[in-house]
Amino acid sequence: xxxxxxxxxxxxxxxxxxxxxxxxxxxxxxxxxxxxxxxxxxxxxxxxxxxxxxxxxxxxxxxxxxxxxxxxxxxxxxxxxxxxxxxxxxxxxxxxxxxxxxxxxxxxxxxxxxxxxxxxxxxxxxxxxxxxxxxxxxxxxxxxxxxxxxxxxxxxxxxxxxxxxxxxxxxxxxxxxxxxxxxxxxxxxxxxxxxxxxxxxxxxxxxxxxxxxxxxxxxxxxxxxxxxxxxxxxxxxxxxxxxxxxxxxxxxxxxxxxxxxxxxxxxxxxxxxxxxxxxxxxxxxxxxxxxxxxxxxxxxxxxxxxxxxxxxxxxxxxxxxxxxxxxxxxxxxxxxxxxxxxxxxxxxxxxxxxxxxxxxxxxxxxxxxxxxxxxxxxxxxxxxxxxxxxxxxxxxxxxxxxxxxxxxxxxxxxxxxxxxxxxxxxxxxxxxxxxxxxxxxxxxxxxxxxxxxxxxxxxxxxxxxxxxxxxxxxxxxxxx
Amino acid sequence: xxxxxxxxxxxxxxxxxxxxxxxxxxxxxxxxxxxxxxxxxxxxxxxxxxxxxxxxxxxxxxxxxxxxxxxxxxxxxxxxxxxxxxxxxxxxxxxxxxxxxxxxxxxxxxxxxxxxxxxxxxxxxxxxxxxxxxxxxxxxxxxxxxxxxxxxxxxxxxxxxxxxxxxxxxxxxxxxxxxxxxxxxxxxxxxxxxxxxxxxxxxxxxxxxxxxxxxxxxxxxxxxxxxxxxxxxxxxxxxxxxxxxxxxxx
Ligand SMILES: Nc1ncnc2c1ncn2[C@@H]1O[C@H](COP(=O)(O)OP(=O)(O)OP(=O)(O)O)[C@@H](O)[C@H]1O
Ligand SMILES: [Mg+2]
Numbered sequence: 001x002x003x004x005x006x007x008x009x010x011x012x013x014x015x016x017x018x019x020x021x022x023x024x025x026x027x028x029x030x031x032x033x034x035x036x037x038x039x040x041x042x043x044x045x046x047x048x049x050x051x052x053x054x055x056x057x058x059x060x061x062x063x064x065x066x067x068x069x070x071x072x073x074x075x076x077x078x079x080x081x082x083x084x085x086x087x088x089x090x091x092x093x094x095x096x097x098x099x100x101x102x103x104x105x106x107x108x109x110x111x112x113x114x115x116x117x118x119x120x121x122x123x124x125x126x127x128x129x130x131x132x133x134x135x136x137x138x139x140x141x142x143x144x145x146x147x148x149x150x151x152x153x154x155x156x157x158x159x160x161x162x163x164x165x166x167x168x169x170x171x172x173x174x175x176x177x178x179x180x181x182x183x184x185x186x187x188x189x190x191x192x193x194x195x196x197x198x199x200x201x202x203x204x205x206x207x208x209x210x211x212x213x214x215x216x217x218x219x220x221x222x223x224x225x226x227x228x229x230x231x232x233x234x235x236x237x238x239x240x241x242x243x244x245x246x247x248x249x250x251x252x253x254x255x256x257x258x259x260x261x262x263x264x265x266x267x268x269x270x271x272x273x274x275x276x277x278x279x280x281x282x283x284x285x286x287x288x289x290x291x292x293x294x295x296x297x298x299x300x301x302x303x304x305x306x307x308x309x310x311x312x313x314x315x316x317x318x319x320x321x322x323x324x325x326x327x328x329x330x331x332x333x334x335x336x337x338x339x340x341x342x343x344x345x346x347x348x349x350x351x352x353x354x355x356x357x358x359x360x361x362x363x364x365x366x367x368x369x370x371x372x373x374x375x376x377x378x379x380x381x382x383x384x385x386x387x388x389x390x391x392x393x394x395x396x397x398x399x400x401x402x403x404x405x406x407x408x409x410x411x412x413x414x415x416x417x418x419x420x421x422x423x424x425x426x427x428x429x430x431x432x433x434x435x436x437x438x439x440x441x442x443x444x445x446x447x448x449x450x451x452x453x454x455x456x457x458x459x460x461x462x463x464x465x466x467x468x469x470x471x472x473x474x475x476x477x478x479x480x
Numbered sequence: 481x482x483x484x485x486x487x488x489x490x491x492x493x494x495x496x497x498x499x500x501x502x503x504x505x506x507x508x509x510x511x512x513x514x515x516x517x518x519x520x521x522x523x524x525x526x527x528x529x530x531x532x533x534x535x536x537x538x539x540x541x542x543x544x545x546x547x548x549x550x551x552x553x554x555x556x557x558x559x560x561x562x563x564x565x566x567x568x569x570x571x572x573x574x575x576x577x578x579x580x581x582x583x584x585x586x587x588x589x590x591x592x593x594x595x596x597x598x599x600x601x602x603x604x605x606x607x608x609x610x611x612x613x614x615x616x617x618x619x620x621x622x623x624x625x626x627x628x629x630x631x632x633x634x635x636x637x638x639x640x641x642x643x644x645x646x647x648x649x650x651x652x653x654x655x656x657x658x659x660x661x662x663x664x665x666x667x668x669x670x671x672x673x674x675x676x677x678x679x680x681x682x683x684x685x686x687x688x689x690x691x692x693x694x695x696x697x698x699x700x701x702x703x704x705x706x707x708x709x710x711x712x713x714x715x716x717x718x719x720x721x722x723x724x725x726x727x728x729x730x
Binding site: 427428429431432433434435436437438439440442446447449450451452453454 | 530638
């Protein structure tokens with residue numbers, strides 16, 4: 001296909017780019033200790049929490065942002081960001097959907113996520129995070145019956161301070177990296193999950209994140225703890241409205257799996273990637289880490305990334321427990337001028353630990369993406385095994401995909417396998433589908449979905465359907 | 481039904497078709513024969529709309545519509561379907577999914593709704609039985625790991641499900657064993673009807689024993705240099721192409 005023609009096709013509008021007008025209570029832009037104190041007070045936090053935040057802030061001041069990622073972006077002015085924004089009356093949280101601002105529901109409607117229907121049909125408890133404060137939590141009772149705690153992190157800090165204090169920052173220390181330190185200082189919301197010993201969480205837990213107020217950075221903090229022999233599947237999904245300024249997002253997700261516990265964390269992300277020139281998209285710097293602390297524990301990350309102007313994200317697993325298992329299944333799609341630098345780290349510490357990495361990258365338009373995988377096998381990790389498979393699919397000839405596998409093997413009994421492929425979406429595959437009457441866009445999404453199948457089948461059923469839909473929106477018109 | 485007039489086609493600046501004329505009426509089966517590199521696949525690819533071919537002169541009409549103005553998928557939905565000489569593999573996409581998407585695309589274009597799932601299942605099971613294909617093929621990725629013969633059967637299966645008005649089959653007989661040839665030929669014959677036409681590209685009389693053509697054309701160096709009835713195929717089989725060439729030059 002001629003390249004001008006392709007240019008034209010690659011242009012697309014972000015379908016979900018709209019702004020919901022809910023009045024926010026926002027602090028003026030800028031960050032200092034008084035802003036942190038304001039946040040802590042707003043959240044009704046105990047003294048130790050404020051101290052914890054301030055300590056993180058002081059460490060952050062001494063740090064510099066990472067520059068090694070395969071990304072280009074203008075320096076972020078952290079003093080131009082407003083660090084707190086909440087819907088008008090945070091203390092009047094709706095107890096049911098009927099009490100939720102109809103405009104918010106409308107927003108979900110536009111996103112194709114009819115919350116009430118979804119919740120009712122799928123039996124999913126939804127903790128919708130909207131502008132940094134949870135506005136609705138459902139299915140709480142059913143979870144309470146099982147002894148599962150699922151609430152906003154702020155609520156957890158107030159209601160379950162001992163649990164939070166025991167685990168917060170133990171997987172991602174405050175000084176772990178620049179963005180984690182910033183998050184630790186200013187996080188405003190996020191989710192907390194605790195599944196007690198022997199309990200399998202009776203439903204899939206789901207949170208929809210959404211960034212709304214202009215110029216407001218979003219700093220989510222999620223902490224999931226699975227006690228011995230407990231299991232949980234957690235779903236995270238994101239979309240964002242169209243904006244002119246780039247929006248910073250620096251979340252931290254910590255997972256703790258104790259003995260024989262299993263945490264499955266799935267993400268489908270659809271943030272606004274910016275216009276053709278990358279203007280207006282989300283900057284997404286996320287620290288996600290799972291700690292397989294107990295023997296035979298298992299943590300599985302599955303993610304489908306279709307958004308953001310810039311993504312910098314490496315969900316990783318610390319495999320401490322004997323025979324613990326870490327998994328990473330990922331699909332990253334970039335279009336337009338998006339840049340993504342993603343990957344995973346599997347740190348094998350315990351004996352007989354195993355990890356699997358399946359990363360699928362799809363680049364279209366003038367986007368650029370890099371996969372970075374680190375497999376580190378420590379001296380005590382006798383008989384550790386890793387299998388890595390990275391496949392890239394290029395749509396058109398103006399995009400790029402790069403793979404950077406890093407291996408640090410400190411143990412001769414370890415087995416590490418790596419396979420990588422890069423292919424162009426074949427014109428003959430497209431022609432074959434179109435010559436059967438399937439239109440170009442459907443053909444592309446069909447071929448791309450086929451390419452991603454290994455990962456999609458790791459997603460919970462209803463999420464897999466959504467993931468496919470998101471992929472289609474992202475690649476709309478990206479034919480080459 | 482199909483009217484190709486004075487068709488000139490170049491590929492990367494090289495002239496491949498050089499003034500080709502062909503008229504196909506409903507109900508007819510036409511066979512196109514000719515030496516390697518003559519332009520047979522090019523003709524069917526151009527009619528189907530494949531990229532990379534430049535039509536420098538001439539026209540293609542299908543049921544009065546200007547085919548060259550139509551998108552690839554519009555042509556297919558209008559009932560112009562190409563069976564591939566080398567069917568393409570699409571990893572991760574189930575055969576049955578492609579079939580359903582193709583069928584629904586055609587139905588949608590005709591203003592019909594999507595086919596109900598049970599009806600579709602019944603249809604594909606029936607048709608795969610006709611092609612003597614195990615239903616497990618429906619659940620496999622499109623053509624992935626299929627043997628040469630299985631791919632060809634799969635092409636015909638698609639035809640049986642999609643019921644094109646004009647089926648263009650490019651060397652559908654290559655790589656088939658004797659039994660598979662019969663199965664494929666039966667499939668093609670079952671497509672024959674008064675309002676449908678079939679264009680066969682083949683090198684061998686063998687296929688034409690099973691699918692009897694109404695017209696046989698000889699394509700040499702980008703032109704149809706001779707046309708006749710089925711006896712022409714027999715003659716070609718016996719004498720090769722040289723005499724046709726000499727005759728056409730004379
Ligand atoms: N993409 C291309 N680039 C260059 N030449 C091409 C291309 N496609 C076709 N050709 C040339 O066009 C001519 C006709 O090819 P075509 O495939 O139509 O022949 P054919 O009659 O189907 O031959 P066969 O019997 O071997 O299948 C050949 O010389 C071929 O090399
Ligand atoms: Mg050919």
